[in-house]
Amino acid sequence: MDLSRFPRRRYTVGATPLEFLPNFTRALSPDGQGPNIWIKRDDMLGLFPGGNKTRKLEFLVADALAQGADTLITCGAPQSNHCRITLAAAVKEGLKCRFVIEERVPGSFHEDASGNHFLFRLMGVEALTVVPAGSNMGAAMQQVADELVAQGRKGYIIAGGGSNALGGLGYVACAQELQQQFYEQDVRIDQVVVGSGSSGTHGGLVAGFIGNHINIPIVGIGVSRDPADQEPLVYKEAQAVADLLGLGLTIPREAVVSVGGFWQPKYSIPNEKMVEAVQMLARTEAILLDPVYTGKIMAGLIGLVRQGFFKPGENVLFLHTGGLPSLHAYEAVVLGKTPVAA
């Protein structure tokens, strides 16, 4: 698969590490009868503290520049990693940046919040509009773009999470990077566990695996939806990515598998399994997960191990998608000082 015909900016030097997690593997299965857990450190991507949005933005920002845009417009929740990394890319490229923030949990937006919100202000977001849950985000971003046109400027709208076909190419690139690492490090992975939200990561990885003939099953852990709602979204994204690449193939529906039950009670609202996962990774491997995404995604992996979903000795790869700054907006929660949902 040839990604070179798509314009791309580079925000990361080299490949992110692919590592075995010996202490965590032992803590999870003290009898030695469980799977071996590996990690792909996409929390070490560029636009530090980077994450999966860095990969998507390499293609999206290149497109914005090609179109002559002077401002990036995107949307997300009050602690959005995607908004923060988009802003970081804008700063680096000398562009302005504007957000539409969806207050998915009523009352959750605070002007003086820490975490990502603090970084929005520190890196100088030009304008930020807060809209209630369920608002039409596309229309709200278009309104911002229209305001810019009236001022003789040019905005470039980036879909929520950077999840359209072009953004999904970032995870096709990740699939190719992994393929190379499996070969060079002589690692045989049996299953991949990835977060599944706006779907660009999961969908892009599915398209990238199929397009590169990597026959490793991928399990998505929903961060905001159970499989009946999540899988059609991911399927659509995977097919859109395959079409953009001109692969001329239909993604098999069964290639898209997700698991629910770990994100409840609600997107971004903490639960006990997330707290356990965040503490476990910090205390066994000094790897920092976040409360909104990777803590719940890792809780999903831990849950699957305990349910016997993986065979003993299988090599399971966890894709760490980033999210570090929001950890600081939930310090008491992850230290177990604030009661959370079961």
Ligand SMILES: *Cc1c(COP(=O)(O)O)cnc(C)c1O
């Ligand atoms: C956005 C995000 C995800 C979810 O990825 P999608 O491509 O939106 O499905 C997972 N982890 C982190 C840290 C994120 O910021």
